[in-house]
Amino acid sequence: MTVDLAAKYDLRVPRYTSYPTAPHFDESVDGDVYRGWLADLDPATELSLYSHIPFCDEMCWFCGCYTKIVKRYEPVAEYLETLLQEIDLLAGALPGRLAARHLHWGGGSPTMLTGDDWLRLIDRLRAAFRFTDDAEVAVELDPRTATEDYVRALARAGVNRTSIGQQDFHPETQRAINRIQPFEMTEQVVGWMRAHGISALNMDLMYGLPYQTADRVREMVDLTVRLKPRRVALFGYAHVPWMKTHQKMIPEETLPDTAERWAQVDAASERLVAHGYVAVGLDHFALPEDELAVALGEGRLHRNFQGYTTDTAQVMLGLGASAIGQLPQGYAQNASPLKAHRESVADGRFPITRGLALSEEDRVRGAIIERLMCDLRVDVAAVATRHGRSADDFAEEFDKLEPLVADGLVAIDGATVAMTPAGRPFLRLAAAAFDAYLNRGAKRYSKAV
Ligand SMILES: C[S@@+](CC[C@H](N)C(=O)[O-])C[C@H]1O[C@@H](n2cnc3c(N)ncnc32)[C@H](O)[C@@H]1O
Structure with missing residues (x-):
């Protein structure tokens, strides 16, 4: 029946990680407006930080995120210098050294940064902000490039939550999306994380990918729960080759049709719930004792650009190319092109190019x-x-x-x-x-x- 209803309704609507949504931002918010918004913040405000690292060493064909493929470290190192300057710029414009409770690094693959550079980045942030004792420091991690030394360096830098991109375990799907990541590889990285004290693990799964079937997504869930992530995100593959041209590498005939996508999301969701996970909102699942499930039960769940969160901060500051910040006054988005972002920061100007005053x-x-x-x-x-x-x-x-x-x-x-x-x-x-x-x-x- 849901398939008939899906055909009846036009489901091409936003996911509402913000309202108004980002396509409605315009140039009325620039670096000067943003500077004024920052200056007007209450110094007692607790804030969150989102930092974007737009690099990967290989393109996954399904990727819908803003990233660039780099084969050398120089562009990443140069970007890090810009980020450090951007942190100083923010610190200079804020009315004091504000408290930070949630820090999230997304990408791309933030784990493109070396362990030493993580330490530099987090040290600079600690100079600019007062991390609360219970601060959550979360990083999106690509297990294909992680080593035990690297995981140890992340833990030393203070990282205490990771989101692991898995998508699927099936070799046929992995080949079709250009992301070879066997179960044993992820299992090893998860083991290192637990051994070094990073115990809050999220995993990202997808349905609607090439060659997936309802049976295969059930197997994907069964393998996932063996790793006992506290949270699982289950995303439907968004195929937008008119925007993300590398997605043309995925032949359309390998993609499940709408009826099959429904069968897959139902199968994966039912299986996660059967394994004891609580369904959270549109696309998340959490173990009952996890803070996300607890917050859901108590009506304290929130939604922001990173999805579902327990974060109650009124202010989220964005750092890095394309990052979006959310302030009581409105939304502000950084320039996406790396050059524009770098030049603006080097000039001492906030690289904000779009936004919306609420x-x-x-x-x-x-x-x-x-x-x-x-x-x-x-x-x-x-x-x-x-x-x-x-x-x-x-x-x-x-x-x-x-x-x-x-x-x-x-x-x-x-x-x-x-x-x-x-x-x-x-x-x-x-x-x-x-x-x-x-x-x-x-x-x-x-x-x-
Ligand atoms: C920004 S990516 C970063 C993941 C991490 N860098 C890695 O590759 O392991 C975060 C998540 O977005 C999801 N995602 C990326 N492209 C997508 C698309 N086209 N449709 C739906 N979800 C997508 C994937 O589940 C991915 O793990």
């Missing part, structure tokens, strides 16, 4: 969408009241949800909107009913399942 309307809609994306339900009246508004202001949005209600995907009780169990995969669509920007520009999103 309006009151954006804030209330963003809060409704975040609660729905996290809790799969939202009391629109309660959120509206907190923002000095009323649920009646959203009558049109409730009307937009009617077809989903008629199909048993959404239940409305008073002003509370809740996804039904069958409606869970349609979560993005319910959130989209509250998106005032949708259809304001021609943007093609990938399949929702």
Whole structure:
């Protein structure tokens, strides 16, 4: 039945890691606006940092992230110098040495940095920010390049969480995506991490990849749980070859069709739950004792550019090319081209090229969408009241949800909107009913399942 419904609804809608979403950012936010926003922050604010390392030594054909392939270390070393200068620039513009509770390195592959360079980077950050005692220092890690010495260096630098890119274990799929990473390789790296005290492990899995089937994704889950990650992210392969031309290396005929993708996401999700994981939001799973599952149970889950998080910080600062920051005043995104990023920082100017100053309307809609994306339900009246508004202001949005209600995907009780169990995969669509920007520009999103 879900396949018929998927055909009925246009599921090409955003994943709402922010509201408004990044395609609606524009040039009204630049380095000067950002500098003003930073200066106005309360010095008592606790913040999070996201740092982007846009390098890999080999391209995975499925990759949808912003990265560059490098065969030498020089460009990475040069980028690190820019990052260190960018940290100094930030420290100089902030109203004091603010506390940092969550640090996340994404990519690309942050593990392209050498162990010594990790120490330099984290030392510089510690000079600029006060890391809280319980600070989470998380790194996206590519096990194919990790050695035991490297894992030891990460641990020494203070890294205490890693997200391991696995995607799938099947050799046929691995060959088709240009990422050879057998189970034993990941198992060895996981062993080193535990031995050196990095015990908070996430793993990234995907469905919808070449040659995957429902049976094979069940096997993928069974292998994954043998490594006992605390969290698993299960992403549907977004095939966007018009934006990411290397994805043309994946022949379309090897990709599962929509019905098969549904079968795969159902199979993988059911299997993870059967293994004792708790489904969190759109695409995450966590062991019941993990903070993400606990936060879900207590209504404290949040969503940001990195996905689902327990992070409650009101401020996330972005560092590095393409990184997006989130401040109480709005969103600010760094330039993506490495040259533009480097030259701006060298000139002492923040490399911000796009962003969006939040309006009151954006804030209330963003809060409704975040609660729905996290809790799969939202009391629109309660959120509206907190923002000095009323649920009646959203009558049109409730009307937009009617077809989903008629199909048993959404239940409305008073002003509370809740996804039904069958409606869970349609979560993005319910959130989209509250998106005032949708259809304001021609943007093609990938399949929702
Ligand atoms: C930025 S990547 C970094 C992973 C890490 N550098 C590695 O390769 O091991 C983070 C995750 O995004 C997911 N991802 C990347 N491209 C994707 C796409 N086209 N569709 C869906 N998920 C994707 C993958 O699961 C990947 O592990």
